[in-house]
Amino acid sequence: MDKDLENTKVVLDVVCGKWKAVILLKLFDGTLRFGEIKKSIPLINHQTLIKQLRELEEDHLISKKSYPVVPPWVEYSLTKYGRSLKPLLNEMVAWGEKHNNKDKTPS
């Protein structure tokens, strides 16, 4: 039967957003504010970031902490569940490094 199918689907559902893997990687270095994440991923659209964060939160990979101050102060951090993805994400980065042959052997 198809354990493989189910197992991979669980993972893909969770990390296959266009920016999710990167966001998670950023958070491995520690809690970050919304603006910090945004600054660390300049290409991402403001709204898109919000959506990806919300999805990650709904999947319980990250947790959000809002402080009722003005201006707003919102922190994102990995949950234990999210941290469990570390080996996987590391593998991804490792593979990417090895095979990112966009400009092979540049001068």
Next chain:
Amino acid sequence: MDKDLENTKVVLDVVCGKWKAVILLKLFDGTLRFGEIKKSIPLINHQTLIKQLRELEEDHLISKKSYPVVPPWVEYSLTKYGRSLKPLLNEMVAWGEKHNNKDKTPS
């Protein structure tokens, strides 16, 4: 700068098709004919399988070998590049197994 972003993107571009990870996993067990893959993933749509296979081929993760006989005999196998994904896919399956809590602790 954003090595993480690039590296994860390379990976995601390649394995984030809805069925790609499973297909690759099947092929780790050896070369398979089109029909065998299809049978091993009954839920997948015929056309969709063809498309996913073509994409995997274009990404050089698998290679296709057609024998000009009738009825057609077409074999798919992993390239060396494709096989290099093994650790990553294993991590995916491992993570999925651990966290596939759809029906936790069944009777």
Next chain:
DNA sequence: CAGGATCCCACAGGATACTG
């Protein structure tokens, strides 16, 4: 048996404007 040619639709990602 494997796959080409179409058509279709949901939806993820993004753009813009507004708010406390």
Next chain:
DNA sequence: CAGTATCCTGTGGGATCCTG
């Protein structure tokens, strides 16, 4: 600063029909 609320568009996955 962080977040809603809309609206829009490209496209990935699928359904249907046809072919050597």
